[in-house]
Amino acid sequence: MKKLTVLFMLLVLAVCSVFPAGSETAMERLTDEQLVSYYNNSVFVGDSITAQLLVYVREQQQKDSHFFEGVKFLTAQSYFLYTASRKNLRSGAANLKYRGREMPLCAILKEMKPPKAFILLGVNDYIGEQIEKGIGYDERILDLAAEYSPDTEIIFESLTPVTPAFCRKKDYRTLWDEYNKALKDMCETRGAGYVDIASRLKDEDGYLHKDYSSDGKYHLNPKGLKLWIDALLDYAQTQYELGLWAPEDHV
Amino acid sequence: MNKKHGLWLIALLLIAVTLAGCQSSTENAPEAAALPLREAIESALTDKENLVAYTADDLTDLMGILPEDYTEALFLMGSDSLSGREIIAARAKDSASLKKITEALNNYLAQRQQETRNYLPDAYKLQTQAKVETKNLTAVLIVGAHSAEETKAFLAGE
Numbered sequence: 161m162k163k164l165t166v167l168f169m170l171l172v173l174a175v176c177s178v179f180p181a182g183s184e185t186a187m188e189r190l191t192d193e194q195l196v197s198y199y200n201n202s203v204f205v206g207d208s209i210t211a212q213l214l215v216y217v218r219e220q221q222q223k224d225s226h227f228f229e230g231v232k233f234l235t236a237q238s239y240f241l242y243t244a245s246r247k248n249l250r251s252g253a254a255n256l257k258y259r260g261r262e263m264p265l266c267a268i269l270k271e272m273k274p275p276k277a278f279i280l281l282g283v284n285d286y287i288g289e290q291i292e293k294g295i296g297y298d299e300r301i302l303d304l305a306a307e308y309s310p311d312t313e314i315i316f317e318s319l320t321p322v323t324p325a326f327c328r329k330k331d332y333r334t335l336w337d338e339y340n341k342a343l344k345d346m347c348e349t350r351g352a353g354y355v356d357i358a359s360r361l362k363d364e365d366g367y368l369h370k371d372y373s374s375d376g377k378y379h380l381n382p383k384g385l386k387l388w389i390d391a392l393l394d395y396a397q398t399q400y401e402l403g404l405w406a407p408e409d410h411v
Numbered sequence: 412m413n414k415k416h417g418l419w420l421i422a423l424l425l426i427a428v429t430l431a432g433c434q435s436s437t438e439n440a441p442e443a444a445a446l447p448l449r450e451a452i453e454s455a456l457t458d459k460e461n462l463v464a465y466t467a468d469d470l471t472d473l474m475g476i477l478p479e480d481y482t483e484a485l486f487l488m489g490s491d492s493l494s495g496r497e498i499i500a501a502r503a504k505d506s507a508s509l510k511k512i513t514e515a516l517n518n519y520l521a522q523r524q525q526e527t528r529n530y531l532p533d534a535y536k537l538q539t540q541a542k543v544e545t546k547n548l549t550a551v552l553i554v555g556a557h558s559a560e561e562t563k564a565f566l567a568g569e
Contacts, residue, residue, distance in 0.1 A: 208493060208530075215492045219463045232472060237493075237526035237534075254526040260475020260515050262522065379493065 187401045194407040196228055198396035202276040203232040205244065205256070205265060209320060209379060210280050211235040216385040228389075234258065234268060241281035245297035247304060266304035273309050278355070278392075280317040283378060287319070288335025295346050302350055315353030315395075316343055320384075321361050321368040326377045333366050357391040445502075446568060448483040452500055455565035457557045462487040462498070474519045476501060480508035495527065495534025500551040500565070509548050516543040516552045523554075 204210050214233040221227050236254040243250045244265045255262040258271065269277060279301065281287075287294035298316060305314050318340040322332050340358055347354035361384055363369040372384030380388065399405040445451065453459045465486040470476045476484065481501040489496030499516060503509035520538060527535040541554040544562050549569040553561045 211492045215463050215488055215490055218465055218469075218488070219490065221466075222464060232468070234472075237523075238530040239526075257473055257519075257522055259471060260473070260518060374491065375493070 190397060190400055190407060192393060193226065194409065195393040195396040195400075196226070197407045197409075198399065198405055199228055199276070199392065200230050201232075201274055202278060203234055203269075203272060203274040204278045204280075205234045206280040206317075207235065207239040207284055208237045209283065211237065212374070212380055213385055213388060216382060216389075219382075232272070232274065234265070238284050239281065241285045241287055241294060241297045244279070244281055245300040245304070265301065266308040269305055269309035269312055274312055276313045276315060276353075277305065278315045278317055280319070280357075282319050282339065286332075288332055288339045289330075291335075291339050291342050294339055295342050298343060298346060299350065302352055313353065315355060316347055317355045318343065318358040320378060320380060320388075321358050321366065322378045323368045323370070323373055323376055324365075327367070337366065353395075355391055355395045357388050360387045360391060448485045448500055448502060451568050452485055452487070452498060452551075452565055454568075455561050456498070457555075457561060461490040462496070463490050470499070470501075474499070474515045476512055476515045480504060480511055493531055493534065495523075495531065495537040496555045498551075498553050498555075500549065500553075502569075503548045503550065506548070509545060509550060512550045513543055513545055516550060520552060520554075 204213060206213075210233065214235060217228045217231065217233075221229070234256045236256050238254045239256065240250075240253060243253055243255060246264055247266060249255050249262055249264055256265055256268060257263070258268045263271075282294055285294065285297075287297075302314055305312055319336045322336060327333055336358070340356070344354045344356070346352075361368055361372050361380070368378060368380075368384075372380055372387065374381040374384070396405070400407075446454070449464075456462075465488055467478055467484065470484055470486050471478070478484075481503055484501040485498070487498040499519075501512050503512050520541060520543060524535060524538045527538060537554050537556065537558070541552060541558045542562070543550060543552045544566060545551075546566040546569045549566065551562055551565055553565070555561065
């Protein structure tokens, strides 16, 4: 029996030496508090969809004041990707406001100098119908950011999916997917960040899941917005696992 | 005057002095302190459910209203941000600050209307009916189906 025990222990030791401990192969999941700190002083830029995220974040902050604390939002209803790519204001269309003044995105970034800017735009442009143009606008945003606020990291967020009702005239579901793929490719080429928030919001047919829609088109309800937050936390975890970022309190 | 009458006279004098003091202190008393802004606003709203409080930073970033211009401010947004429902109120520090705040609110309202005009017709309608109003050093902008009544009720207490 004694021999058997020794043999078993030797076997365990051998296995351990071949397969190192889990902590060395897979990094641990950071706490939500740590992951949220990735977004400190970041700015979220967008249209009415991101405006909903702003409301959601402020609502959560009433329960937990540290929830995405210090994150800023630059949103305008019906704000276009094209408008964001311009050096100047666009007359007759919605522009972003900063400190009460309408300003182009690049000028705001120059004043704010945020460490990271997360951008979700393109729905108002129906950008899936003009993918090449859309990617051109995205690249122009990168160029302007590099010129006006070179230390700001630009991270694009995927377009959120749409409902079958929104696709009655045209299959925007496929067009949105094609645009997201092109956006992801461009981000990889240009070294920009890309957060996929679309995948987890889809149903089995690739539409916006009805449980996450607030208006039966493309706006999200609190359940959908929670999944968006989850995607952001996962993105921060990925950055940590890639060794690109670590929370300040992390040894 | 005997001793008894003397005591009565002193007592009456004391009562008179006390009453005079009370009256004078009532005349000089400041007006009843205003309710905290949030309480004052909520007491005037027809529906105070589903409103989310934005921060002082939001007031500055979105409207350019600076903390040094007000003693109290409040920014409430409808939890469905597409409805157009929002309430902004501020108690200005002085008349110069009130002017700045009023101007900022008017600009903000005009910008919001531009955003929704061809996009959210219901919100746009509410915004076109809304008005920035002031009383004493308070400015308020209420957007909603009952904005006129709510504004009147709120400002009555300011």
